[in-house]
Amino acid sequence: MSRTAAPAGLRAADFERVLAQRPCARTEHFVLHHLSAAKEGAAGELSTPATNASDGLVDEPLRFGLVIPKRHARRAVTRSLIKRQGRHAFQRGAAGLRAGDWVLRLRSPFPVAQFPSAASHALRTAVHGELATLFLAAASGARR
Numbered sequence: 001m002s003r004t005a006a007p008a009g010l011r012a013a014d015f016e017r018v019l020a021q022r023p024c025a026r027t028e029h030f031v032l033h034h035l036s037a038a039k040e041g042a043a044g045e046l047s048t049p050a051t052n053a054s055d056g057l058v059d060e061p062l063r064f065g066l067v068i069p070k071r072h073a074r075r076a077v078t079r080s081l082i083k084r085q086g087r088h089a090f091q092r093g094a095a096g097l098r099a100g101d102w103v104l105r106l107r108s109p110f111p112v113a114q115f116p117s118a119a120s121h122a123l124r125t126a127v128h129g130e131l132a133t134l135f136l137a138a139a140s141g142a143r144r
Contacts, residue, residue, distance in 0.1 A: 015065055018103045025137035027130045031107045032138050037061070037100040062097060064090045067105040077118040082106060082127055089131035096139030104134075 018035040025032040066086050073079045086104045115123040 014063075014101055015067070015103060018065070018101045019067070019105070024141075025134050026107070027134050029106060029108050029110060029127075030130055030134050031105045032134050033103045033105065034098065034138065035101045036098060062090075062094055062099060063101045065101070065103045067103060069106060072106045072109040075118040078110075078123070081119045081124060085124065085127045085131055089128070089135050092132075093135035093139055097135070102138075104131075 018033045021033050021035050023031040024034045064087070066083050068079045068082050068086075070079070073082060090102065090104070110123060110126065115126070117123065
């Protein structure tokens with residue numbers, strides 16, 4: 001199983017928990033939120049004796065979700081383009097990211113006057129550039 005493959009997708013409650021965190025990176029149009037992988041387990045004593053083995057996660061999964069509101073991207077073609085670019089940017093930058101849940105949110109619309117076509121090459125290039133900057137900032141741990 002690859003590091004970016006998730007056993008289960010993000011659910012509504014997971015999105016709420018991640019979006020409640022302060023953004024770890026932001027650009028003009030996007031915000032990236034992160035929630036570290038919690039060590040979930042039953043409280044109390046273990047039924048097996050403690051060992052010297054590592055207590056960390058074996059594969060440290062990364063889970064990714066997108067929030068692309070219709071009020072910021074009216075056309076379905078534009079929302080699909082942003083989602084595809086977002087997933088691709090996440091997969092490219094996954095090696096440098098910490099384990100846990102990640103949510104990419106579109107926080108402001110791209111200007112229609114500058115990008116009149118719903119899926120133009122110019123829009124694709126602009127989205128790609130912003131997402132590359134965003135995930136680079138997240139991987140370096142810089143707050144913007």
